[in-house]
Amino acid sequence: MNLCDNVSILITSTPPGEAPLWVRQTWVGLSLPLAQTCSHAHTHHTFGVLTRPRTRVGQWFARMFRRTARGSGYLVEAQAAIHLLADVDPVAANWWREHAPHLMQPGQYFLFQVGVAQLAPRRTRPPSPPDLLADITLVSGLVRGRRSGWRPNNDFGLKHLGHTMFNDAHIEFLDCQEVQPGQSARAELWFLAPDLQAGRLRPGFEFTVHDGSPIVVAHGVVISVLRQELLASN
Structure with a gap:
């Protein structure tokens, strides 16, 4: 077919x-x-x-x-x-x-x-420059990999009224089109609401990736902050 x-x-x-x-x-x-x-x-x-x-x-x-x-x-x-x-x-x-x-x-x-x-x-690569470069590692227990064009929920430590506030982002992997469970890859990220991260991020910042549920499906580490207004001042 x-x-x-x-x-x-x-x-x-x-x-x-x-x-x-x-x-x-x-x-x-x-x-x-x-x-x-x-x-x-x-x-x-x-x-x-x-x-x-x-x-x-x-x-x-x-x-x-x-x-x-x-x-x-x-x-x-x-x-x-x-x-x-x-x-x-x-x-x-x-x-x-x-x-x-x-x-x-x-x-x-x-x-x-x-x-x-x-x-x-399915989502295609956004036309604007990416916000972040990050290293993303999928949890080894997943039953499938993730492809470029992925748009998961991400926990960057934001809170609202004491509850976790997710910040969705479009993800494009750089060295491959698909990452398998347990594997790592560099990726570019575009936030759907980048203003939420203004002045918060720096290289080495750790975050978790979710797929519509509280279950963590990947761990991320910021390599480089590409949108200047998102970079922490100190």
């Missing part, structure tokens, strides 16, 4: 299905790569993840006798989606592995319906 390049979907509300509600709720907020040849929604025959016929013959008969549901939405490779979920909620990802192990095989897909997902083109 010639997949739709550089396009993903954002899950905006809890999808329907046979999985428990708490499992389905963990999809909300995740960005998942499309596994289809174009970016518009398609209509497909669908089976329940728990009640689907186990054989291709059974699935064929179900389609013939109209025992399937039909839904319009976006196809996502199930194995890749569960791997992405594992970084945010390992317990929910394990539910899928234990109760629907067939989804971990190649050629299995989730259909996220139009009402619960929207197109979210």
Whole structure:
């Protein structure tokens, strides 16, 4: 399949299905790569993840006798989606592995319906100069690497009313396109709200990287502050 390049979907509300509600709720907020040849929604025959016929013959008969549901939405490779979920909620990802192990095989897909997902083109390198040069090390226990164009939440020690205040940033790796768990790479960072870091940063400043949850997925160390107004005065 010639997949739709550089396009993903954002899950905006809890999808329907046979999985428990708490499992389905963990999809909300995740960005998942499309596994289809174009970016518009398609209509497909669908089976329940728990009640689907186990054989291709059974699935064929179900389609013939109209025992399937039909839904319009976006196809996502199930194995890749569960791997992405594992970084945010390992317990929910394990539910899928234990109760629907067939989804971990190649050629299995989730259909996220139009009402619960929207197109979210993957980010490209910003046109402005970067704010920081940093060394980023991914946590070794992750189930997948991270690619350039990553836009995670970052903890630079900011607080608001006693709570951690994250500062999102666009990240581009310099020496490779993808960094694997346990590996380090130099990266350029563009803050979405750079004014929050005014006068705070210096070489050697340490921060943590998060992916939509409190779980730390990487550790960072500032190599150079490239935007002058962010540099600490002493």
